[in-house]
């Protein structure tokens with residue numbers, strides 16, 4: 001296959017390109033934004049299964065060098081009283097979740113992709129595609145690029161998804177935004193491998209403090225889909241102040257101390273299933289294909305798994321249509337199951353299953369849970385080969 005076009009330069013697109021190069025295939029990434037990542041104040045956690053997928057293509061170091069280990073979640077109530085501690089599942093202590101700045105991950109993946117020979121073109125917004133044995137991608141500024149396959153890694157509002165199937169379902173707004181921020185020296189940094197998750201009287205929020213003293217926080221704000229469009233940092237801080245008024249929550253101290261340039265808000269969506277994954281020389285990876293609640297902390301890890309699995313299929317199965325069938329066979333059940341595990345609405349009450357889990361401290365401290373091992377202990381055997 002002489003040229004594979006990857007549309008979108010987020011986690012999914014960049015990892016797919018890296019994996020394609022690892023498989024000996026070519027990749028050109030076309031990203032709509034004129035520059036690389038920003039994502040002020042935003043962070044994410046790469047789970048054990050995401051790390052495993054990066055390891056398969058010799059890229060795990062990109063995360064390890066820029067992140068720190070996150071081992072547990074300390075659940076607390078609106079009076080700052082402990083509700084329990086949940087150990088985050090991991091195959092073993094050295095391969096557990098890692099938390100990092102989103103922008104650091106994008107930058108590291110982009111640099112690594114270029115180092116491995118990937119072309120990255122910025123300012124290229126896909127608007128159409130034509131299939132003619134190969135595929136030609138059309139971009140907003142009236143340019144076009146031809147290739148043998150087009151991989152849509154263009155996120156929640158994927159254009160590729162609609163080009164593959166104009167009737168494809170659209171992501172559903174969940175009714176809440178996640179507001180995120182970063183602030184230095186606002187909270188003690190003596191417990192940096194713990195997430196703090198607060199169940200306030202009206203909403204949930206949480207934080208983690210990095211070893212260098214920077215606290216990264218999030219708060220789940222119930223609101224209309226467009227309600228925060230254009231909201232200033234001052235407005236976001238005011239809304240959160242009202243939401244947590246009267247609660248005694250550590251995260252709120254961090255929110256109050258955060259500078260304007262370090263607050264950001266993201267609408268949260270769900271996309272449980274996409275009926276048609278591939279058609280006319282096009283396929284999908286990452287949020288373009290499945291969107292889980294941030295409560296799963298799996299979006300980036302799943303995107304990485306998608307890209308690595310797709311690259312293996314294209315490496316091992318010469319017929320592209322057959323390779324894309326194999327990709328769907330290997331991925332569909334797993335990604336749809338992940339979306340089902342997310343909390344649809346992160347309400348202020350501790351969810352029942354979590355409450356039951358926390359009741360038994362010994363169980364909550366286990367690094368393995370029969371109910372979730374399928375998710376976190378997933379292993380991609382890069383050398384193993386994919387068959388039809």
Ligand SMILES: Cc1cc2nc3c(=O)[nH]c(=O)nc-3n(C[C@H](O)[C@H](O)[C@H](O)COP(=O)(O)OP(=O)(O)OC[C@H]3O[C@@H](n4cnc5c(N)ncnc54)[C@H](O)[C@@H]3O)c2cc1C
Nearest residue numbers: 008010011012032044045126154155178286287298299300
């Ligand atoms: C608040 C919040 C917290 C989260 N926390 C976590 C977490 O802790 N752990 C985790 O694993 N996941 C988390 N996620 C989910 C995770 O961020 C996403 O699943 C992941 O970033 C998806 O990557 P992606 O590359 O598919 O999409 P994106 O990161 O959205 O990238 C898509 C890219 O495509 C580009 N693009 C879009 N349209 C076009 C077009 N027409 N042409 C060209 N380019 C285009 C965009 O500019 C963008 O760069 C969180 C999500 C949210 C909202």
